Amino acid sequence: MSLFLEMRDVSKTFPGVRALNKVDLEVRLGEVHALAGENGAGKSTLMKIMTGVYTADPGGRILIEGEPIVIRDAVHARALGISIIYQELSMVENLTVAENIFLAREPLRASGFLDKARMNREAAEVLATLQMDVSPVTPVAQLSMGQKQMIEIAKAISYRSKIIIMDEPTASLSHHEAVTLMGQIRRLRQQGIGIVYITHRLDEIFEIADRVTILRDGSTVDSLPIAEVTRDILVRKMVDRELSQLYGKHVCHATSEVLLDVKGLTLDQPRPHQAKVKNIDFSLYRGEVLGFFGLIGAGRTEIMEMIFGMRASTGTIAIDGRQVAIHEPSDAIAHGIGFVTEDRKGQGLVLGMNVRENFSLTHLEAYSPNFFVNRQKETARCRDFVKSLGIKTPSTEQRVVNLSGGNQQKIVIAKWVARSPKILIVDEPTRGIDIGAKAEVHALLARLASDGMGIIVISSDLPEVLAVSDRVIVIKDGRISQTFERAQASQETIMEAATA
Amino acid sequence: MIVRDSPATAVLRPRHTAVGGRVSALLQVRELNVLTALLVVVALISFSTPYFLTTDNLMGVFRSFSLIAIMSIGMVMVIITGGIDLSVGSVMGLSSLVTALGFQSGLPTAVCILGGLATGLLFGLFNGVLITVIRLPPFIATLGSLSIGRGLMYIITHGVPLTPDTPDVFAEIGQGYVGLVPVPVVIMLAMTIVFSVVMRKTRFGRHVYATGGNEMAARLSGVKTGRVKLLVYMLSGLIAGLAGIVSFSRYLSAEPASGFGAELDVIAAAAIGGASLAGGVGSVEGAIIGAALAGIIANGVVLMNINTYAQQAITGAVILIAVSLDVWRSRSKGA
Numbered sequence: 121m122s123l124f125l126e127m128r129d130v131s132k133t134f135p136g137v138r139a140l141n142k143v144d145l146e147v148r149l150g151e152v153h154a155l156a157g158e159n160g161a162g163k164s165t166l167m168k169i170m171t172g173v174y175t176a177d178p179g180g181r182i183l184i185e186g187e188p189i190v191i192r193d194a195v196h197a198r199a200l201g202i203s204i205i206y207q208e209l210s211m212v213e214n215l216t217v218a219e220n221i222f223l224a225r226e227p228l229r230a231s232g233f234l235d236k237a238r239m240n241r242e243a244a245e246v247l248a249t250l251q252m253d254v255s256p257v258t259p260v261a262q263l264s265m266g267q268k269q270m271i272e273i274a275k276a277i278s279y280r281s282k283i284i285i286m287d288e289p290t291a292s293l294s295h296h297e298a299v300t301l302m303g304q305i306r307r308l309r310q311q312g313i314g315i316v317y318i319t320h321r322l323d324e325i326f327e328i329a330d331r332v333t334i335l336r337d338g339s340t341v342d343s344l345p346i347a348e349v350t351r352d353i354l355v356r357k358m359v360d361r362e363l364s365q366l367y368g369k370h371v372c373h374a375t376s377e378v379l380l381d382v383k384g385l386t387l388d389q390p391r392p393h394q395a396k397v398k399n400i401d402f403s404l405y406r407g408e409v410l411g412f413f414g415l416i417g418a419g420r421t422e423i424m425e426m427i428f429g430m431r432a433s434t435g436t437i438a439i440d441g442r443q444v445a446i447h448e449p450s451d452a453i454a455h456g457i458g459f460v461t462e463d464r465k466g467q468g469l470v471l472g473m474n475v476r477e478n479f480s481l482t483h484l485e486a487y488s489p490n491f492f493v494n495r496q497k498e499t500a501r502c503r504d505f506v507k508s509l510g511i512k513t514p515s516t517e518q519r520v521v522n523l524s525g526g527n528q529q530k531i532v533i534a535k536w537v538a539r540s541p542k543i544l545i546v547d548e549p550t551r552g553i554d555i556g557a558k559a560e561v562h563a564l565l566a567r568l569a570s571d572g573m574g575i576i577v578i579s580s581d582l583p584e585v586l587a588v589s590d591r592v593i594v595i596k597d598g599r600i601s602q603t604f605e606r607a608q609a610s611q612e613t614i615m616e617a618a619t620a
Numbered sequence: 621m622i623v624r625d626s627p628a629t630a631v632l633r634p635r636h637t638a639v640g641g642r643v644s645a646l647l648q649v650r651e652l653n654v655l656t657a658l659l660v661v662v663a664l665i666s667f668s669t670p671y672f673l674t675t676d677n678l679m680g681v682f683r684s685f686s687l688i689a690i691m692s693i694g695m696v697m698v699i700i701t702g703g704i705d706l707s708v709g710s711v712m713g714l715s716s717l718v719t720a721l722g723f724q725s726g727l728p729t730a731v732c733i734l735g736g737l738a739t740g741l742l743f744g745l746f747n748g749v750l751i752t753v754i755r756l757p758p759f760i761a762t763l764g765s766l767s768i769g770r771g772l773m774y775i776i777t778h779g780v781p782l783t784p785d786t787p788d789v790f791a792e793i794g795q796g797y798v799g800l801v802p803v804p805v806v807i808m809l810a811m812t813i814v815f816s817v818v819m820r821k822t823r824f825g826r827h828v829y830a831t832g833g834n835e836m837a838a839r840l841s842g843v844k845t846g847r848v849k850l851l852v853y854m855l856s857g858l859i860a861g862l863a864g865i866v867s868f869s870r871y872l873s874a875e876p877a878s879g880f881g882a883e884l885d886v887i888a889a890a891a892i893g894g895a896s897l898a899g900g901v902g903s904v905e906g907a908i909i910g911a912a913l914a915g916i917i918a919n920g921v922v923l924m925n926i927n928t929y930a931q932q933a934i935t936g937a938v939i940l941i942a943v944s945l946d947v948w949r950s951r952s953k954g955a
Contacts (some may be wrong), residue, residue, distance in 0.1 A: 428840075430840070448839075448844070449839055449840050449841075449842060450839075450842045450843075450844055453841075453842040454842075459840060461840060466834075466836060466837070467834075467836050467837055467840050468837055468840075469834065469837055470829075470830050470833035470834040470837050470838065470900070471833070471834065472833045472834075472900045472901065473829065473830065473833055473900075477826065477829075477830070480826075481826070481830055481837075481838065481841040481842075481843065482841045482842055484823050484826060484827075485823065488822070488823045491822050491823065491824070492821050492822055492823075493821060493822060493823055493826060495821075535841065
């Protein structure tokens, strides 16, 4: 495996902050090189330097195949053979697969018009090397998340990239799609392409990586062949503190009092690409943490969206033994339900608003018995939550767009907890946040359950579901496939129920 | 969890000295850009002509932009929700016509005024229902209302202005003074204060900003976003109706072309004042300052003997400069 990209003593300083401090990184052709580190460790800054988005401070050196080089911008980086696939895919949904692959470098005829035939032919060739069964003329909007990611990879290959950087590539993939992606990555490795793989999921590092470089506080902590690392070592190097267990000890607080009773819940008029959720029956008990597991597309989120009044449904929902009618989220909220949605930026937060305004949005009436909002009371309550949940923010007036993912997530949780709902639904509560914050979110959920709240946790992270849940309901193809008591639940049994 | 300063938070962190804190707080005020622009323009004009800074002239200027300013209050609320109301010019005209029709039929003044306000409110309700129930895009819905409103005016008047007899007391609304200050300016100031407080200090105001900032997040937090939008369009209509009454009282003639094209001036005022057409951002005060800037430029052009035909181009240039500065500044803040 030959050395392709070398970074030596690379630093990056922003006004007032040193984001990277003399980082070393070596990426070889034909290797999968994982980049591990908590949020804020410097992974994204390093990535942006590799792709020419940022320029490194003078003093460090970047070498490609031994030649010192200055990466001017993203176009230059691509010409040098470095491509990146961002976590949030950048595709033009209404254009076809081929049009996306050749965006901004469309082949032209001598006349100056588009050479569509050539574009589709070349796209088909690239897709064939990935063994992808997708037509070049399919609009991207019709593809699944996993397929879209493959198209991004196809695009990177068509640029003749030597190195492809992947930022949390499995974050929005189903289990099946993730498996396909891993296969694809192995194939790229065989073709001699170097992969820089960034993920929060440690399992994936051990599954796919040949080498791992660990960043902490903007510095390289270590760079090791994967065979020399264990999970414990990796975590310790990342966080620099002992996490005796990633997940704390489990205590069950469930009572026998039924809080939420759902019967025959069926999705009304599902859209073409949606799971046809049918006849969902389940109960949630006071103080219980109920896990919902299923592959992406199985219908977990749809079930919660029906309960929260975001989607039309038939069937009955009873809270505290009384049947309730929920047509709108505001109805669900009035009946004591809170919903920490999966998509923080799209559904959870008003990014342009500050911490205080986001926090109070769910329960503004608590500070405004009449028409006017009592700003003092609002700020004081918000400060209490910022303190008790350990939200790192300069003040309650900071705009949430400037906070890290973990802190944003805590604000979304805080805005619901402050309402004291009877039932709290949390969808992928720890996606994209680092290990430390994850443990804090889990501890918080356990604390809320011990106070008598009923909590529903949806997660694609199987170890997380197992760690936090008192019971686990497995959803498959829009129906409940099986329900497990904690004692019977294991990774194997649950996966079996979700896929069989 | 371990959190380090991201570059953005480090830059944004307020300085912790008393004076520094106050200065940086002041600089956070979005309206400052346009206020600065306003002061610069005022200084320029008053240096080049002695007639500008006279009470008579100033009060005249204030009165002339007050109608646009009043309507910009409704408009900026609509824009903050992420919408637009193109119908305000027509609604203003139709409201003044309905008021005039009332006087022509010999109805009492109060009834005539209520008729004008009701016209505005109904149009706002119509817009709001099209947008929240039928889910038309605001641009299309209010474009339709613009045409319907204007069309109704031509149908009713056959193109001939209506000049009914009115009691003297009614004329006070558009022509009278409180001390040195024209009544329309007093109405504008009063409404500015009321709606500024509504937008800053009330639950409704917060919901307006949240709806425009991220409608989905607001709805999922329990904000009845449909109702919020319905209300802002009703308010915009009602306020345009009020502007129509003031306008009729001022000229005592309901012209079929009254308010024609006014929506563009009103939208410009809101945009100059820092409102983002993407929603979530803007303020009542900003819109008023924006209207003042446009109005003062118009007056300055006349006083400085610049070709009046150039006035529109100058106003356009000022809009672009003011908004560009705003965009540039918010980007350099990294926000």
